[in-house]
Amino acid sequence: MTVTPAPHSPPKSAHQWAVELVGIDKRFGPVHANKDVTLRFAPASIHGLVGENGAGKSTLMSILYGFYHADSGQILVRGREVEIKGSQDAIGLGIGMVHQHFMLVETFTVLENLLLGHEGGPLLAPAVARARREVEELERTFGLEVPLDALVADLPVGVQQRVEILKALYRGADVLILDEPTAVLSPPEVEQLFRILERLRAEGRTVVLITHKLKEIMAITDHVSVLRRGAVVAEFATAATSRQELADAMVGRKANLDVEKAPPQPGPVLLAADGVNVVDARGVTTLKNACLTVRAGEIVGVAGVAGNGQSELLEVLSGMRPFASGRVTIKGTALEPGGTYDPADARRRGVAHVPEDRLKLAVVKEFPAAQSAILGYHEEKGLARKWRLDWKRVTAKTAELMERFDVRPRDPALRTSLFSGGNQQKLVMAREMERDPDILLVGQPTRGVDIGAIAFIHKQLVALRDRGKAILLVSAELDEIMALSDRILVMCDGEIVGELSAAEATEGRIGSMMAGVAETATGSVSGEEQ
CATH class of the missing domain: 3.40.50.300 (P-loop containing nucleotide triphosphate hydrolases)
Structure with missing residues (x-):
């Protein structure tokens, strides 16, 4: 600053x-x-x-x-x-x-x-x-x-x-x-x-x-x-x-402000998009010819000013929004426009999703934490007996997640709206990461989250990467994008306008690309002081 x-x-x-x-x-x-x-x-x-x-x-x-x-x-x-x-x-x-x-x-x-x-x-x-x-x-x-x-x-x-x-x-x-x-x-x-x-x-x-x-x-x-x-x-x-x-x-203790992670060990491509376009109800193309790959064992960050196509990208890949043209490939299986891919199907394929807006898309404020903690996963074995949820098991499972992810207060019966935003976020992260997904789509993982919880969430994401999972990270925080990502995609006006390795990325360079400033043939940003 x-x-x-x-x-x-x-x-x-x-x-x-x-x-x-x-x-x-x-x-x-x-x-x-x-x-x-x-x-x-x-x-x-x-x-x-x-x-x-x-x-x-x-x-x-x-x-x-x-x-x-x-x-x-x-x-x-x-x-x-x-x-x-x-x-x-x-x-x-x-x-x-x-x-x-x-x-x-x-x-x-x-x-x-x-x-x-x-x-x-x-x-x-x-x-x-x-x-x-x-x-x-x-x-x-x-x-x-x-x-x-x-x-x-x-x-x-x-x-x-x-x-x-x-x-x-x-x-x-x-x-x-x-x-x-x-x-x-x-x-x-x-x-x-x-x-x-x-x-x-x-x-x-x-x-x-x-x-x-x-x-x-x-x-x-x-x-x-x-x-x-x-x-x-x-x-x-x-x-x-x-x-x-x-x-x-x-x-209340010595805080670690740095993200500690080893070099990535990327494996096969688990998630890909090829020429994906999204057209909204007004007929406006909000995601334009999106092409990307995410490999096992890497975190790919997506940087951009809010409203430049990142939300549509996450929603397409998670099954929340249909795409007009192009192809999405999940663990080798191609999905074409007009198919039946939806969030339930995504979960069955090993795709977990932490939405950008937790209050609108990730929790129900009026529900107790125990219900928010199983949204989308309520049909899993171990949570139900025959056709009814076993609330004793659900409550015990939520209490376990709260302990492991440091959700405060540790009260599964407390209404979700009474938790702070950061503790709501930790509850959502716990729910999605608990299933050990092959692919994690995560939007704004630390929005409104305190320094201690940020360090905890970052550590969990790096640990997931190191277990060979593919992570696509959308964040408005450039510090977070640069600290966590192995590769960085930059979006502007619905398009992926550039890709940088972690070693190449600087805040000024990413910020200029976010603003639509083109790079020169030498790789520098036109008009940017180096």
Whole structure:
């Protein structure tokens, strides 16, 4: 990252704090999410909030934004104690929040989304004109240019995020909470976001940044607080700490930040695609002439900005989506368009799939963990007796998986939605890897996952590779792609535009290819400084 945090000093007196959370305590049944948490955020600063999955970060910020109510403790805004009963109270106090999963109406225009719920009167036309003027001024002030009359559904994810930030500022936010804001952004979009955050800080706003990406914490924040198992365990001035010190504080032990793996020993091709095309319901070709091979004993990474065909590629190979033309070959068996290949057939052929969006495609939030842990595999021997599931066996199996994959809390009966995102991810990884598949398709394996869980998941993927399995990895994290992959494919606009070996790959080179910058005949990237 090229952004350098500005020098910053905390306020000299208590009334100058933008927000104070004092002695916040919150339980969800047996889960003690926040334990007597005290945090203070300075005005005109960017404050990082880090911790393992389930450490209580999102719960704490949801209390500040009014989604939850603390069991005990105080909230002070600009030195005055307040009661926040809902998000409208928070907004009224100048607190805004941009969630990891955006809260936009995709069929509305940008301006309609900004205005929604804040029309300011029965006549819409004057409200729209007034909103346009105010938003255009905010755009100029903070460098947040967005097409106000475009449908949200037609916007790239990075632009949608700017809409969310604009929405909070339009509602008067002086304190802006960002929950995993870079999870689906490309490196250039991250740089642009950080420039926006710098301008917010320069204008006197307070930003609270929840992220698992320690490189970003070091690049943009002034101060950082570490939560572990619901409690604050460390606080640092960012300039006085390091990624390693933060990682150690997060996990409570020496953290290994490097992926350890031996050179690959590739075997026969287990998975191949040859000229595969996908046409969506609108008649648009979203995957174009995809050609790839994945061998036993190797990890092939797929890099690209979200929405450039990676999702369609995974869905075709896993049987979730039909393809219009081309051929897919699984362990020597060719599949033609219009066949009966589906997810159940994929599992029978030894193909496991960790979807990119765990909440939409991998778990059922309302189910207990024991049910989410067997989705797609419920007909396996050992889980059923005759035509009925044996819930005692299912529960015991889930408890075993939770222990082996460090899913917290270890409660198979707990509703899936009550696990943190990272623990949901570990549950899905456990379910798919438990079957020792010959081919693993994995999308965004560590999205929203903490440093300890990332290291664990990476270790499991490398171990699977070393057992002679073929792994196709799609990730928006270039560090992850480069650390895990033996070969890297780069996608742009629905096409695989290049392939690099692990030795050839650099973040700048991959990022440029993701952005559609062509390579020269010598292999360098046109316009890129080497």
